[in-house]
Amino acid sequence: MDLRERIARRRSGRQHGRVIVDRDQLSPVVHPAEPVGRGPVLEQLLDALEPVFDGALPPPVAVVGPPGSGTSAVVTASFAALNEQLGGSSRAIATTTRGGRSEPVTWFVTVDGRRVESAFAFYRAVLAGLSTEQVPNGGVGTDELRDRLRDRLARADRRAVVAIDHHDEPGTLGADRVRELLSPVADSVATVAVGHREPDGHHGPTVTVPSYRDHELVDVLTERASSGLAAGALAHDAVRELAGWADGNAHDALAALFGAAVLATDDDADRLERRHLEAAWAAVPDDGVHVGRPLALSATRQRALLALVDLDATERPISETATAIADRSSLTAGTVERFLYELADDGVIERVPLQTVDTGGGGGRQPSTVEPRFPTLVFRALSTALDDKRSG
DNA sequence: GATCCACGGGAATACACGGATG
DNA sequence: CATCCGTGTATTCCCGTGGATC
Numbered sequence: 001m002d003l004r005e006r007i008a009r010r011r012s013g014r015q016h017g018r019v020i021v022d023r024d025q026l027s028p029v030v031h032p033a034e035p036v037g038r039g040p041v042l043e044q045l046l047d048a049l050e051p052v053f054d055g056a057l058p059p060p061v062a063v064v065g066p067p068g069s070g071t072s073a074v075v076t077a078s079f080a081a082l083n084e085q086l087g088g089s090s091r092a093i094a095t096t097t098r099g100g101r102s103e104p105v106t107w108f109v110t111v112d113g114r115r116v117e118s119a120f121a122f123y124r125a126v127l128a129g130l131s132t133e134q135v136p137n138g139g140v141g142t143d144e145l146r147d148r149l150r151d152r153l154a155r156a157d158r159r160a161v162v163a164i165d166h167h168d169e170p171g172t173l174g175a176d177r178v179r180e181l182l183s184p185v186a187d188s189v190a191t192v193a194v195g196h197r198e199p200d201g202h203h204g205p206t207v208t209v210p211s212y213r214d215h216e217l218v219d220v221l222t223e224r225a226s227s228g229l230a231a232g233a234l235a236h237d238a239v240r241e242l243a244g245w246a247d248g249n250a251h252d253a254l255a256a257l258f259g260a261a262v263l264a265t266d267d268d269a270d271r272l273e274r275r276h277l278e279a280a281w282a283a284v285p286d287d288g289v290h291v292g293r294p295l296a297l298s299a300t301r302q303r304a305l306l307a308l309v310d311l312d313a314t315e316r317p318i319s320e321t322a323t324a325i326a327d328r329s330s331l332t333a334g335t336v337e338r339f340l341y342e343l344a345d346d347g348v349i350e351r352v353p354l355q356t357v358d359t360g361g362g363g364g365r366q367p368s369t370v371e372p373r374f375p376t377l378v379f380r381a382l383s384t385a386l387d388d389k390r391s392g
Numbered sequence: 393g394a395t396c397c398a399c400g401g402g403a404a405t406a407c408a409c410g411g412a413t414g
Numbered sequence: 415c416a417t418c419c420g421t422g423t424a425t426t427c428c429c430g431t432g433g434a435t436c
Contacts, residue, residue: 140435365424402428407422409422
């Protein structure tokens with residue numbers, strides 16, 4: 001990071017108070033261009049993709065690792081760098097418009113499974129990664145998009161390596177479904193499945209990303225804090241403690257750091273105090289889900305979750321919670337209730353059996369309540385679902 | 393006009409419990 | 415005593431509708 005960049009970040013960060021200099025540097029959903037301490041894994045991934053350097057397609061690759069190990073970060077960073085070297089969209093235009101000689105071009109596209117759940121959305125995402133042209137949002141059929149993709153890759157020496165991130169999370173397109181969608185262009189597309197486990201029947205190299213070790217996580221946090229927080233805002237032993245608490249999970253560690261920074265800002269403090277850190281990691285559930293999960297939901301669902309977080313709905317039956325949320329929004333209680341069940345089914349929130357016996361009418365099935373499974377402070381800070389309301 | 397998608401309503405099904413039935 | 419049944423609630427599942435986009 002050069003000086004100019006630092007100054008620019010300071011300027012843009014002013015509105016965030018005295019502690020936070022650059023929110024993006026702290027965000028668990030933003031990946032650095034150069035992941036810290038993941039050199040060996042990056043090498044393994046490049047090995048697996050080796051054929052692309054000879055203008056060929058690699059075999060199917062799987063990238064697997066436990067939650068918070070940085071699988072997405074590794075793939076995102078690698079693909080960005082590979083695009084620069086091997087002819088991503090911008091370069092492709094520069095080289096193909098000059099002279100007739102068509103150089104081998106390979107695009108590297110990552111598709112975020114959390115935000116791409118239909119065939120239509122999938123083709124759209126891949127096409128967007130393959131060209132700078134505008135891809136329609138609607139009004140055109142799925143078949144049309146598939147045909148465009150085929151046309152795009154039909155010419156010789158054009159291929160794409162498509163990473164499908166989070167292929168094994170609930171609600172996302174599975175690796176087999178992706179293969180099916182890409183079958184019309186199978187000769188020019190290779191896939192990289194990124195997730196917690198290999199796709200069923202995976203054949204081909206697998207890159208295994210291990211959990212961060214304690215000192216590596218310290219490095220990650222130190223790096224993020226140095227660019228995201230004001231100088232001296234975070235004591236070094238706090239970093240160690242944070243890393244120890246997170247137990248190798250970089251997402252949880254960053255979520256706690258971010259949450260603490262938000263709390264310190266609310267306090268108008270000039271450094272992260274112990275109470276901020278403790279409250280922040282209390283807001284990161286054990287064994288919870290990545291904050292990217294709720295952040296990828298539709299605006300209405302995010303609004304429902306924001307209300308849920310503010311409500312502190314513990315000990316309340318799900319139907320009551322739904323009514324309370326509905327009162328604060330334009331949604332019907334019935335719809336909110338269904339949302340909550342769906343979100344619980346996907347693991348974003350968790351149903352907890354409720355023991356209260358005093359249902360006057362007697363009989364009936366026991367109600368349950370719901371609890372967030374995602375980092376609440378981070379979600380509240382990053383969700384844009386209320387932005388239209390907030391500005392002004 | 394064609395198309396995708398999220399919302400909304402509600403039907404269908406599962407579960408809990410007490411009381412009736414054999 | 416084991417099982418079935420009725421009632422009330424919780425949970426899941428389905429599909430029509432309308433907004434947005436091209």
